[in-house]
Amino acid sequence: MKSEHQDLFPGVLEMMILRTLQRRPLHGYALVRHIKRTSNDLLQIEEGSLYPALQRLLKAKLVAAEWGTSSTNRRVRTYRLTKAGARHVERAVSSFERMLEGIRLVLARGEA
Amino acid sequence: MSFLRRLFSRRRIYADLSEEVRAHIEERVGELVAGGMPRSEALTVARREFGNVTFLEEQAREVWRWPSLESVLMDVRLAARMLRKAPVFTSVAVLTLALGIGANAAIFSVLNAVLLRPLPFPDADRLVRVLSIKDGFSTGPSAPDARDLGAESHTFEKLVVYDTWRKNLSATPTSSEPEQIRVGLVPAEYFEVLGMRPIRGRLFTSEENRWGNHHVALLSTAFWQTHFGGEREILGKTVRINGEAYTIIGIVPDTVPTWMDARSEKVGVFTPFAPDAEVWSESSRGGRGFTTIGLLKSGVTIDQATADLQAVAAGLAKRYPIDRGYGVAVEPLAQSRVGNLRPILLLLMAAVGLTLLIACSNVANLLLARYGVRQREFATRTALGAGRSRLLRQLLTESVLLSLVGGGAGVALAWLGIGILERLHPAEISQLEEARIDARVLLFTFAISGLTSIGFGVLPALAGARVGPADALKDGGRTGSGGRQRRVLRQALVVAEVAFSLMLLIGAGLVMKSLLRLRAQDLGFREDHLLTEHLFLPETRYPGPAAITRFCDRFAERVRATPGVGDATITMILPPSYRWKLTFTVVGRPASDIAEMPTANFGVTDAHYVRTLGIRLLRGRDFSEADTATGARVALVNETFARRFLPNEDPVGKQIDLAPPETLAARTAAAPRLTIIGVIGDVKNRGLARNPDPDIIGLIRQNPEQNYGFKSVIVRTTIGPSAIVPSLRRELAALDPDLPFAEVRTMGEIVSRVTADDRFTALLLAIFAGLGVTLAVVGVYGIVAYGVAQRRREIATRIMLGAPMTSVMSLVAREGLAAGVIGITLGLAGALAAAGVAASLLYGVSPRDPLTFGGCSLVLAVVVLVATLVPCSRAATLDPFETLRSD
Numbered sequence: 001m002k003s004e005h006q007d008l009f010p011g012v013l014e015m016m017i018l019r020t021l022q023r024r025p026l027h028g029y030a031l032v033r034h035i036k037r038t039s040n041d042l043l044q045i046e047e048g049s050l051y052p053a054l055q056r057l058l059k060a061k062l063v064a065a066e067w068g069t070s071s072t073n074r075r076v077r078t079y080r081l082t083k084a085g086a087r088h089v090e091r092a093v094s095s096f097e098r099m100l101e102g103i104r105l106v107l108a109r110g111e112a
Numbered sequence: 113m114s115f116l117r118r119l120f121s122r123r124r125i126y127a128d129l130s131e132e133v134r135a136h137i138e139e140r141v142g143e144l145v146a147g148g149m150p151r152s153e154a155l156t157v158a159r160r161e162f163g164n165v166t167f168l169e170e171q172a173r174e175v176w177r178w179p180s181l182e183s184v185l186m187d188v189r190l191a192a193r194m195l196r197k198a199p200v201f202t203s204v205a206v207l208t209l210a211l212g213i214g215a216n217a218a219i220f221s222v223l224n225a226v227l228l229r230p231l232p233f234p235d236a237d238r239l240v241r242v243l244s245i246k247d248g249f250s251t252g253p254s255a256p257d258a259r260d261l262g263a264e265s266h267t268f269e270k271l272v273v274y275d276t277w278r279k280n281l282s283a284t285p286t287s288s289e290p291e292q293i294r295v296g297l298v299p300a301e302y303f304e305v306l307g308m309r310p311i312r313g314r315l316f317t318s319e320e321n322r323w324g325n326h327h328v329a330l331l332s333t334a335f336w337q338t339h340f341g342g343e344r345e346i347l348g349k350t351v352r353i354n355g356e357a358y359t360i361i362g363i364v365p366d367t368v369p370t371w372m373d374a375r376s377e378k379v380g381v382f383t384p385f386a387p388d389a390e391v392w393s394e395s396s397r398g399g400r401g402f403t404t405i406g407l408l409k410s411g412v413t414i415d416q417a418t419a420d421l422q423a424v425a426a427g428l429a430k431r432y433p434i435d436r437g438y439g440v441a442v443e444p445l446a447q448s449r450v451g452n453l454r455p456i457l458l459l460l461m462a463a464v465g466l467t468l469l470i471a472c473s474n475v476a477n478l479l480l481a482r483y484g485v486r487q488r489e490f491a492t493r494t495a496l497g498a499g500r501s502r503l504l505r506q507l508l509t510e511s512v513l514l515s516l517v518g519g520g521a522g523v524a525l526a527w528l529g530i531g532i533l534e535r536l537h538p539a540e541i542s543q544l545e546e547a548r549i550d551a552r553v554l555l556f557t558f559a560i561s562g563l564t565s566i567g568f569g570v571l572p573a574l575a576g577a578r579v580g581p582a583d584a585l586k587d588g589g590r591t592g593s594g595g596r597q598r599r600v601l602r603q604a605l606v607v608a609e610v611a612f613s614l615m616l617l618i619g620a621g622l623v624m625k626s627l628l629r630l631r632a633q634d635l636g637f638r639e640d641h642l643l644t645e646h647l648f649l650p651e652t653r654y655p656g657p658a659a660i661t662r663f664c665d666r667f668a669e670r671v672r673a674t675p676g677v678g679d680a681t682i683t684m685i686l687p688p689s690y691r692w693k694l695t696f697t698v699v700g701r702p703a704s705d706i707a708e709m710p711t712a713n714f715g716v717t718d719a720h721y722v723r724t725l726g727i728r729l730l731r732g733r734d735f736s737e738a739d740t741a742t743g744a745r746v747a748l749v750n751e752t753f754a755r756r757f758l759p760n761e762d763p764v765g766k767q768i769d770l771a772p773p774e775t776l777a778a779r780t781a782a783a784p785r786l787t788i789i790g791v792i793g794d795v796k797n798r799g800l801a802r803n804p805d806p807d808i809i810g811l812i813r814q815n816p817e818q819n820y821g822f823k824s825v826i827v828r829t830t831i832g833p834s835a836i837v838p839s840l841r842r843e844l845a846a847l848d849p850d851l852p853f854a855e856v857r858t859m860g861e862i863v864s865r866v867t868a869d870d871r872f873t874a875l876l877l878a879i880f881a882g883l884g885v886t887l888a889v890v891g892v893y894g895i896v897a898y899g900v901a902q903r904r905r906e907i908a909t910r911i912m913l914g915a916p917m918t919s920v921m922s923l924v925a926r927e928g929l930a931a932g933v934i935g936i937t938l939g940l941a942g943a944l945a946a947a948g949v950a951a952s953l954l955y956g957v958s959p960r961d962p963l964t965f966g967g968c969s970l971v972l973a974v975v976v977l978v979a980t981l982v983p984c985s986r987a988a989t990l991d992p993f994e995t996l997r998s999d
Binding site (some may be wrong): 028029032046047048051054055056058059065067070072074075076095103110 | 173
């Protein structure tokens with residue numbers, strides 16, 4: 001059932017969520033739309049896989065959530081970054097970028 | 113509390129989650145419908161985009177759960193697979209742990225049997241022993257004293273006086289030889305105090321407790337089985353004891369443990385407490401030495417009972433002059449079980465504790481080496497997303513699994529060990545027969561297995577799990593450089609092993625040296641070529657001293673005429689340990705009060721005693737045949753007697769008035785007077801460890817008051833002492849076929865038995881020390897060999913570049929030797945600090961004996977050196993070309 005989607009490295013989805021929430025708090029649906037849009041729909045994430053990731057982040061206290069009302073007047077749960085989350089993003093993004101760069105280089109050389 | 117809160121908050125989290133998911137899909141549907149899609153189609157699209165709702169929701173919920181049983185099982189399965197993949201590592205680790213844990217379980221099961229397990233009686237914690245005390249020496253009270261103590265006390269439910277005697281048992285239906293057995297002389301209250309009921313028949317009546325009515329017997333279940341084949345119609349049958357028939361009136365359980373009476377055999381037959389016709393009369397008030405046990409009223413403490421009985425004893429001393437100076441002591445019955453084993457057990461427990469620490473260090477070292485090899489696996493798993501804690505959990509699961517398997521194997525080893533202990537246990541440590549693996553031992557083993565897994569698992573796991581995802585790439589896939597930190601840790605563990613094993617070695621060395629000291633002492637007689645045997649001449653057929661003497665003289669004569677016999681003596685005293693105390697006065701120096709009369713051992717023998725044993729005669733003359741039964745009473749005294757009571761004068765010719773044994777105080781009018789004819793060298797009479805008490809030795813034939821039916825026969829042989837046994841047995845049977853030929857032992861065996869505790873301790877300590885040193889050697893060998901393997905390329909390069917062999921050797925030897933030196937230093941310090949543990953067990957050896965400390969250090973140093981040099985030589989013989997090419 002998952003095969004039609006491209007698997008992500010573990011932790012990548014969490015990183016994208018944190019990075020997105022860094023700008024402003026969002027609820028789940030908006031979050032997934034935003035990630036899809038900004039990745040030019042290249043990342044075919046299964047929308048629902050957002051929720052286990054969100055639960056992990058909640059448990060690690062990197063994000064906090066509260067119920068509120070959306071612009072379209074729906075009852076939604078909005079997530080925002082905690083202080084620990086903000087710190088985590090700063091640290092993780094740079095190491096993530098290094099790793100991605102490494103992977104890119106290896107892949108590029110493999111092609112040549 | 114927090115668990116409950118967590119449960120409730122979890123329920124809210126799940127509700128929130130479901131609502132959120134519904135809202136998500138609803139929002140998407142709303143959007144699609146707004147874009148013109150029919151609602152039913154929009155719902156399908158939204159669901160497809162979302163994915164499997166149930167599965168994802170489940171995954172999200174999973175985040176909040178404890179690691180489920182399933183995932184733990186998965187860990188265990190993985191751990192088991194990892195252990196199976198390395199069979200050599202696993203078996204070495206399991207064996208090491210099994211030895212360490214097994215030793216602990218075995219010693220703990222002894223400790224449990226001797227110290228912890230409740231006594232096998234219903235009111236065990238209220239059972240006490242009552243002793244009479246004078247001048248710090250304790251003995252059992254006399255029957256009248258025990259009776260009065262019981263009657264006048266307020267703290268006892270019951271107080272009962274009894275005794276156990278060796279008696280002759282004639283052949284029974286299922287045992288054809290006469291033999292000596294231990295008979296309990298007990299009133300019915302004995303069983304009541306101990307909470308025992310007869311399995312068949314009944315207990316004694318008070319009528320039967322009276323002399324003359326006492327020919328009834330209760331059999332223990334074991335005796336009933338061995339001597340009557342468990343015959344059903346047993347009641348009313350008879351058993352012949354000392355030539356008299358006793359009617360069997362019941363069977364009692366085998367509950368009474370051997371240690372109860374500090375004997376080496378169980379009581380098989382009980383008869384009423386009627387040791388003689390006079391036991392309850394006033395004349396017997398001084399006849400102490402009976403065993404007294406009591407059941408305290410519930411809630412009464414030992415201190416209260418002691419105070420209560422002391423008040424009663426003070427009253428008795430006022431009324432009866434013979435009780436003057438006698439106090440009372442009350443001790444828990446359980447104390448008799450511990451005996452003098454407590455310090456031994458604590459020492460052994462400390463020893464096995466150290467052994468386990470060594471085993472732990474060794475396994476920790478193995479794990480470190482192994483985790484070094486597995487660095488690549490760890491790095492890969494970390495790269496694949498396993499967190500450090502996840503990795504730790506996996507490694508600790510492996511440790512716990514190892515130690516549980518080790519613990520299981522340890523229990524099996526302990527079971528075997530207890531079996532061996534039981535087989536070689538000296539009869540003197542009868543408590544050992546109760547050692548077994550019960551629930552408490554299993555629990556203990558389980559607990560130490562758990563602790564052990566922490567002990568050896570945590571440090572290596574922490575070090576092993578410290579790995580980044582990039583490490584696998586960085587190291588180029590070669591099997592890890594080990595890392596400096598890990599090497600230091602390995603080194604420290606080996607240092608600990610060496611230190612602990614030195615402590616064990618020193619402990620064993622000290623006890624061994626003490627044992628040698630004990631055995632090397634001058635006993636005061638020649639121990640070799642002596643055979644001893646015990647005789648009991650029952651009153652029914654040997655009524656009175658004259659008959660006894662007649663038999664003894666005839667038997668001794670026949671023995672002396674036996675080929676292979678040099679000399680023989682029949683005696684009431686048997687070194688190196690006897691107590692036959694008597695008060696006396698040196699004529700012309702009367703004591704003012706009975707309480708102030710000096711005491712000495714008074715033993716009677718025949719005229720061959722000094723000659724047969726080879727005791728030195730220092731002054732005067734030995735007994736001779738001229739000292740006849742009707743002649744003037746003569747005595748020999750030992751050196752200690754002469755020094756203490758007749759200093760600076762010649763004892764020969766001095767006279768002694770014996771206050772007869774206190775039992776007979778009222779029966780003989782005048783105290784017998786003995787003339788000292790000689791002084792003999794001291795013979796050990798209080799065991800090997802203590803200086804002898806003063807001895808007065810008289811002749812059996814001149815002292816009919818002391819001439820009882822029980823005698824020791826000591827034979828000086830000219831051939832091997834055991835070879836003489838059959839002819840002696842024949843001689844005895846020729847004189848009286850109904851007399852058992854009992855307790856045949858060489859003097860060597862008797863002396864060994866006296867040192868049974870020490871030999872037991874020394875043997876076990878030596879085993880544990882050997883185990884500890886072996887493990888430490890493996891440890892030292894391990895780090896050096898590992899170092900050599902790790903640095904093969906470096907060594908090969910150095911050799912290629914022309915480094916001298918010695919510098920290459922010293923490079924790899926350094927780690928092993930450093931561990932040895934530091935370990936020995938720390939071990940010496942540890943042994944010095946722990947010296948107190950062994951102090952009470954040592955005889956003639958300081959717990960800080962420099963020779964033992966030095967010797968053990970030297971032995972260990974040599975062993976460490978060898979363990980270092982062997983793998984080193986492998987470095988030296990390394991083929992540099994081969995090595996460099998192969999990498």
